[in-house]
Amino acid sequence: MTITSAPAETPPTAPGRRPGRVALTVLIWLLIAPALLWVIVRATGWDRGPLVQLLAYTPYVAAWSVLPALLALVTRRWTAASVALAVVLLFALLVVPRAIPGGRGPSTGVRLNVMTSNMLFGGADAEQIVGLVREHDIAVLAVQEFTTDGKQALAKAGLEELLPYTSFADEPGASGSGVYSRYPIAGAGHHRVGGGFLQAYGTVQPPHAAPILVESAHPRAPSDLSLNRVWRSDLAAEPGTGPDGTPRILLGDFNATLDHAPLRRLIARGYRDAGAATGRGLTATWPYFAHRGIPWVTLDHVLVDKRIGVRDMSVHRITDSDHRAVIAGLTVPAA
Structure with missing residues (x-):
């Protein structure tokens, strides 16, 4: 078996x-x-x-x-x-x-509405920019990628009737900038940052307020690896501010978000970001034209001296520009 x-x-x-x-x-x-x-x-x-x-x-x-x-x-x-x-x-x-409002700064003083707009080689819709200036009672406008054609288009649209005082640094391409003001500008001028872009500036004198030094900021974009060092040095070279001297407003296309350490270091040198102060710090400003498929990010900022308060902030689409305009309602120190 x-x-x-x-x-x-x-x-x-x-x-x-x-x-x-x-x-x-x-x-x-x-x-x-x-x-x-x-x-x-x-x-x-x-x-x-x-x-x-x-x-x-x-x-x-x-x-x-x-x-x-x-x-x-x-x-x-x-x-x-x-x-x-x-x-x-x-x-x-x-x-x-x-995304949470906080740190708006002083609430007493003189109201001042400011705006920044990148004009994309001067081709942005000038009438739309002027319309926003009129609608939102803008007293100071900073522009980047400001060309002579762009300047003429803004003049034709009536901007200089609303903001007759200027500091111009227009030139072909993306490197020009400018500042327009309703109030007199002293010490108008410009300087060229290491990346090659011009930054116009001037000291604005609003009625019943202390003078305010305004600068149109435009550091070079880190569009490829070879430009990273220039981008970093341009941001490091932006002017800081402090408790002494003329209060500053630095506004424009910074080519950086609040997740970039060089921009955070700049803000730490005496500024507050109007977007973050009002809970609008995640509101995207780029790209909105000719860059389809790229996720939106926040490259445009209004940085204000900590002696200046922030009441509100909004962003607005501009036809034929890849950046949205940024408008901030500020409270500047009284005289």
Whole structure:
């Protein structure tokens, strides 16, 4: 008689070692890792090389970081969930404050409405710009990418009837800038930053107020890796301010967001960002023309001396410009 043994049973796979479960765990960590690295770079201010351009999109990554955290929680990967939630919290600390009004500064003084608009090689709709100046009672306008053709178009649209005092630094291409004012301008002039762009400036004297030094800012864009160092040095060279001397307003196309360390360092030298102060710090200003498919970011800012208060801020689409205009209602020190 032949005796055969029963086939050995295959031991069940431990629940924690099922291939599908392992694959899901790996996937969750692969989703967490980029957000973790991103928030570390943002928090440490290590924006170098291609990270300069990428960091402009930090708010998008912050929103995306919630997804792996939710996935880890739903699937009970507690270690991964802890790390993912820490990443979400860090992003929230870095991004959310600019969407919450606060730090508006002084509320007593003289009201002054200012506006900045990048004219895209001088081709922006001049009548629309003048219409905004009239509608919003703008007293000071700063323009970038300001050409002679753009200046003539604004004059034809009647801007100099509303803002007759000027500081011009117009020239072909993207490098020109200008300042228009309803009130007299003293010390009008301009200087060329290291990246080649001109920045017009002047001291405006509103009635019953202290003089205000206004400058149209336009650091060079980090449009390719070779320009990163120039971009950084241009932002570092922007004038700071302090408790002494003439209060400053620095407004324009900074080619940087609040997620870029060089811009944050500039603000730390005595300014407040009008967008962040009013809870509009995530309102995008670029691109809105000829750059389809690129996510919107906040490159245009109104930076005001901490002796100046911020009442409100708004952004407005300008036809034939890739930047939205920024309008800020300010309270400047009384005389």
